[in-house]
Amino acid sequence: MGVEGIGAKVLRKEDRRFITGMGRYTDDMSVPGMKYAAFVRSPHAHAKITSIDASAARDMPGVIDFLDGQQLKADGIGNIICGWQVNSKDGSPMKMGAYPALADGVVRYVGQPIGIVVADTRNQARDAADAVMIEYEELPVVVKGPDALKDGAPQLHPEAENNLCFDWEIGDEGATAKAFENPAKVIRLDILNNRLSPNPIEPRAALGHYNPAEDHYTCYTTSQNPHVARLVMSAFYNVAPEHKLRVIAPDVGGGFGAKIYIYPEEIVCLWASRRTLVPVKWTSDRTEAFLTDAHGRDHVSKVEMALDENHRITGLRVETIANLGAYMSLFSSATPTYLYATLLSGQYNIPAIYANVKAVYTNTAPVDAYRGAGRPEATYLIERTMETAARELGISPAEFRRINFIRSFPHQTPVIMNYDTGDFEACMEAGMRMADVAGFEERRTEAKSRGKLRGLGMSCYIEACGIAPSKAVGSLGAGVGLWESAEIRVNPVGTIEVLTGSHSHGQGHETTFAQVVSQRFGVPVENVQIVHGDTDKVQFGMGTYGSRSGAVGCSAIVKALDKVEAKAKKIGAHLLEADEGDIVIENGEVKVAGTDKKLAWHEVCLGAYTGHNLPDGMEPGLKEGAFYDPQNFTFPAGCYICEVEVDPDTGVTKIVQFIAADDFGNVINPMIVEGQVHGGLAQGIGQALLEGVNYDESGQLVTASYMDYAMPRAWDLPMFKVETLVTPCTTNPLGLKGCGEAGAIGAPPAVINAITDAIGNNDLTMPATPEKVWNAINAVA
Amino acid sequence: MYETTYRRPTSIDEAVKLLRESDGEGKLMSGGMTLIPTMKARLAMPSALIDLRHIEDLKGISFENGRLRIGGGTTHAETKASETVRQNAPTFSYLAGLIGDPAVRHMGTVGGAVANHDPAADYPAALLAMGATIHTNTREIAADDFFTGMFETALEENEIVTAVSFEPPQAAGWEKFRNPASRYAMAGVFVAKRADGTVGVGVTGAGNNGVFRWTAAEEALSSSFDASALDGLSISPDDMMGDMHGSAGYRANLVKVVTKRAVNAAKG
Amino acid sequence: MSTVSMTVNGRKVSGECEDRTLLVHFLRDNLHLTGTHVGCDTSQCGACVVHLDGKSVKSCTMLAVQASGSEVTTIEGIAKGQDLHAVQTAFKEHHGLQCGYCTPGMIMTITDMINRHGSDLDEETVREELDGNICRCTGYHNIVKAALDAASKMGAGQQQVAAE
Structure with missing residues (x-):
């Protein structure tokens, strides 16, 4: 391995520990004296707790303590909060229902934590949790978003009349109404976006350790953003003072959004450790994960699109009911509003857009951001509508998109976003070439001869990454800034440590970030160490979600590198007796341009630390930090084309080809970017074909294990064909846009457009299970 | 999992003795592929687990007097890998190689699967279709009499499945439509053209009372061993299982489609 | 409680555990071989797969006592020193x-x-x-x-x- 900079396919530095079983995940951690926790959870979707009797449980072997919501409240542990204030269209603030980490008298979803048992072993804790006797008075239940708004619906929170958390709007209602006054055509669709469970394969876990001698707390946890966890746990939940709390998110086995939030369990484990004076570890099992990890999506929408006689879109009107679940999760208000409706313009020039979103409480698990977060909902809605419109107009979906593509940048949409750059037609043309769209009808005919229905579906998505700038998101209600931090520590021997506020849970930061550093100074990537995930080591940072680690996290690294480079050049100029402006640093050397005067990189680094010969007044050392606050979102975009064969006898859909042509701006490591696309596509295809969280009418979770929740397996997926095109982002130093979520955002409409094309029936909801497809075929047969 | 006591007998007699001693609270465990997950979910709490994996008399595959005999303790992987099975009953070998996943096939056994009679288990469909015999430590039971209902069999207390045996069919086809989540059969059909020329059709995963023989299809196929013989037939949804993965009506359709495909497979 | 003895990655090991202890927990908790993971409760995710007497099995669907007397190979045991498999x-x-x-x-x-x-x-x-x-x-x-x-x-x- 040598100097392998931006654009190189560098094999991952982090892989060796994972392929040899030496990864270190939260459940792998143990500390002396550690005990195990099991949570007592509600078996009911809505009930009053009339009594809790833990006397038998307390007497069981190995049991150290049982704690419940009364004690939690008495100790002043604060309620779980939503960190983004959204206001209704009448100006009133969202109505946040109180959410204690252990239930306080009422439970509102199956699986809600009521108490915690701490015991010597995992099995003893579980045995005792089963022995806690709780009496309930069951209350009526509502599960579906639209039902929650109906007259007479069961009411969840006294704070939120009619279960309405907020009634929000965006865009110009009047101008949009005008577009519908005299249109050449109106396309109308009902859109359901199914509820999903993120399902990182590593279940959530927490190890809370209170050290009474130091009055200090340590929390190992499966988090995508340990500093945010520390801030929220200290400032809002009063679990521990911020300076006395160390949060460590070691290797984390996938997140996909589910590990952004601060959940009851880590709060309670920390608090229980202080109460019991033993370290307390809890590890979720898969059923607990299905019951309590924040779910994603669950929108019910109506869309109307107005067209003029030239097939140009003149207006778009959307009404959405977003199911929040029983309580507000950390960013649950932003997901169905600013991360969703701001993308409703898609890749198209739409002069007038209006969207209304009603967010409602139901007796289900909290819903929040899951890979894509709002953008998949917007993309599914707009791309299903585009395909439907083309079919109703009798023109090709590509032609209809061509007519309406945005072609000049920057482009201001009617829904806040200002797209800096892109070339949507180039992506579509690339996708169509890769998919051999021209040869499709021949393939369709051939499939028909085998009794199969072949279809082609397209999706031209745009999404927004790196939410920013902080001032703007603050004005929209965010409780935090959305910058990122980095510190570059150059060691005296010239090796480099990068402390980043980003968190890697599969994204490969240890490699890509090292490539950026390697490129800057010409040092080998193995001489660069990336440090993250520990609040005691790393300066405050915002973590990883929303495909922000490249666009924002890497930009912070670049900014810190700029400072290091500037200082190194000053030192180099001084040592080489040259003008600072003539110094260049490349290939591990500090040189005077146009001469043979040079120093090795490590000589300059050592010089910085000996301090023997520095410019007058310069501090020794070579270590710089930076906080980077982006000027704008970035806008990855692309074209996905899915080709399917449907078996009309069974309704089974086989994906025979899946094409991705993405514009992520510049790419640091193409191998890793492709991997991100593959994974995103699998989750998007999973949403379209397989996955759906299903509650019955009583609020019991029917899909509580892999026996009933269909996860995409190797058998369900094809080899993907992936290409990237580049229009560099204009608002960050490396021109990066972000690639982590694109697949999950763009894939679902491509799949459903393909199936509906194959079967000749546009009336199909996700997941398009064999039975649904079979019924849809028979409905038009 | 609740606490239990593990026992490891090395003979059938010892296993029966241990089972007797447990007063009906113990359970026999072969591969444990269903029992252990059930215990992990705290849906079963046997006082004793009697592990049959170390009993030599339950192992072995033989072909004698025109019958293939597979010991109850034979794993799916062993059945799949057996040259004897492949030569005499290739479709049964194929079926064994598609049960669960490779790790499950390395542990799960034919005896365990038959005794458990999961309504979506694969073997029972084949055994019914072929008119197989289930051998126990006390008697021989015809497959038709053995599978009495969902998770129910003719086995009595302290009775252990020691083997299954059957006369290899002239031709057979196995087709499995998998549940997209669990990957168990939602409709699995084994079609066997038996040595005497009659046809057996065993259906798993679909019926509302466990595995069953589709007798109307058997009659039609006995007269004409061709998928088109099934054209006029239908299965009543009233006899089908319905759940979130497929309604009874959908399963009724699947059974017919899958049976046709199994016939086509049998005809090669 | 039972005493469980087996050969893990070529080394003879033994330990005390409850009979209900799963093989995966014996490997992780008793032997501190944490490379074998648990990702589900229903034997479907395969994060726990190890080799038992040379064949892949799910260590979450097997008791440690069942594996007593067997040879177990985990992810930690397949490389030869620094040479990866x-x-x-x-x-x-x-x-x-x-x-x-x-x-x-x-x-x-x-x-x-x-x-x-x-x-x-x-x-x-x-x-x-x-x-x-x-x-x-x-x-x-x-x-x-x-x-x-x-x-x-x-x-x-x-x-x-x-x-x-």
Whole structure:
């Protein structure tokens, strides 16, 4: 391995520990004296707790303590909060229902934590949790978003009349109404976006350790953003003072959004450790994960699109009911509003857009951001509508998109976003070439001869990454800034440590970030160490979600590198007796341009630390930090084309080809970017074909294990064909846009457009299970 | 999992003795592929687990007097890998190689699967279709009499499945439509053209009372061993299982489609 | 409680545990071999796959006492010192892992697969035999590539077929 900079396919530095079983995940951690926790959870979707009797449980072997919501409240542990204030269209603030980490008298979803048992072993804790006797008075239940708004619906929170958390709007209602006054055509669709469970394969876990001698707390946890966890746990939940709390998110086995939030369990484990004076570890099992990890999506929408006689879109009107679940999760208000409706313009020039979103409480698990977060909902809605419109107009979906593509940048949409750059037609043309769209009808005919229905579906998505700038998101209600931090520590021997506020849970930061550093100074990537995930080591940072680690996290690294480079050049100029402006640093050397005067990189680094010969007044050392606050979102975009064969006898859909042509701006490591696309596509295809969280009418979770929740397996997926095109982002130093979520955002409409094309029936909801497809075929047969 | 006591007998007699001693609270465990997950979910709490994996008399595959005999303790992987099975009953070998996943096939056994009679288990469909015999430590039971209902069999207390045996069919086809989540059969059909020329059709995963023989299809196929013989037939949804993965009506359709495909497979 | 003795990665080990202790917990808690993971409760994700007497099994669906007397190989035991097993190398070279959590089970399953199929392994078989292993990160694309590459290399005799 040598100097392998931006654009190189560098094999991952982090892989060796994972392929040899030496990864270190939260459940792998143990500390002396550690005990195990099991949570007592509600078996009911809505009930009053009339009594809790833990006397038998307390007497069981190995049991150290049982704690419940009364004690939690008495100790002043604060309620779980939503960190983004959204206001209704009448100006009133969202109505946040109180959410204690252990239930306080009422439970509102199956699986809600009521108490915690701490015991010597995992099995003893579980045995005792089963022995806690709780009496309930069951209350009526509502599960579906639209039902929650109906007259007479069961009411969840006294704070939120009619279960309405907020009634929000965006865009110009009047101008949009005008577009519908005299249109050449109106396309109308009902859109359901199914509820999903993120399902990182590593279940959530927490190890809370209170050290009474130091009055200090340590929390190992499966988090995508340990500093945010520390801030929220200290400032809002009063679990521990911020300076006395160390949060460590070691290797984390996938997140996909589910590990952004601060959940009851880590709060309670920390608090229980202080109460019991033993370290307390809890590890979720898969059923607990299905019951309590924040779910994603669950929108019910109506869309109307107005067209003029030239097939140009003149207006778009959307009404959405977003199911929040029983309580507000950390960013649950932003997901169905600013991360969703701001993308409703898609890749198209739409002069007038209006969207209304009603967010409602139901007796289900909290819903929040899951890979894509709002953008998949917007993309599914707009791309299903585009395909439907083309079919109703009798023109090709590509032609209809061509007519309406945005072609000049920057482009201001009617829904806040200002797209800096892109070339949507180039992506579509690339996708169509890769998919051999021209040869499709021949393939369709051939499939028909085998009794199969072949279809082609397209999706031209745009999404927004790196939410920013902080001032703007603050004005929209965010409780935090959305910058990122980095510190570059150059060691005296010239090796480099990068402390980043980003968190890697599969994204490969240890490699890509090292490539950026390697490129800057010409040092080998193995001489660069990336440090993250520990609040005691790393300066405050915002973590990883929303495909922000490249666009924002890497930009912070670049900014810190700029400072290091500037200082190194000053030192180099001084040592080489040259003008600072003539110094260049490349290939591990500090040189005077146009001469043979040079120093090795490590000589300059050592010089910085000996301090023997520095410019007058310069501090020794070579270590710089930076906080980077982006000027704008970035806008990855692309074209996905899915080709399917449907078996009309069974309704089974086989994906025979899946094409991705993405514009992520510049790419640091193409191998890793492709991997991100593959994974995103699998989750998007999973949403379209397989996955759906299903509650019955009583609020019991029917899909509580892999026996009933269909996860995409190797058998369900094809080899993907992936290409990237580049229009560099204009608002960050490396021109990066972000690639982590694109697949999950763009894939679902491509799949459903393909199936509906194959079967000749546009009336199909996700997941398009064999039975649904079979019924849809028979409905038009 | 609740606490239990593990026992490891090395003979059938010892296993029966241990089972007797447990007063009906113990359970026999072969591969444990269903029992252990059930215990992990705290849906079963046997006082004793009697592990049959170390009993030599339950192992072995033989072909004698025109019958293939597979010991109850034979794993799916062993059945799949057996040259004897492949030569005499290739479709049964194929079926064994598609049960669960490779790790499950390395542990799960034919005896365990038959005794458990999961309504979506694969073997029972084949055994019914072929008119197989289930051998126990006390008697021989015809497959038709053995599978009495969902998770129910003719086995009595302290009775252990020691083997299954059957006369290899002239031709057979196995087709499995998998549940997209669990990957168990939602409709699995084994079609066997038996040595005497009659046809057996065993259906798993679909019926509302466990595995069953589709007798109307058997009659039609006995007269004409061709998928088109099934054209006029239908299965009543009233006899089908319905759940979130497929309604009874959908399963009724699947059974017919899958049976046709199994016939086509049998005809090669 | 029972005393459990087995050979793990070539070393004889024994320990006391409750009879209900799963093999995966014995490996992780008693032997501190934490490379074997748990990702589900229903024997479907395959993060826990180890080899028992040379064959892949799910260590979450087996009691430690059941494995007593057997030879167990875990992800920690397949490399020879610093020399990675061919399947491990293929996972790295083909970017067959992202978060790494399902990876040990994937590698153990694929090693077993190659032991049985050798260089004849094809894409359809790999996908079919990964039925019991779930990955949420990679979309399986690069896992399948890694499996096929390792199979061709192992089949070509570049490395001993199995480490155990």
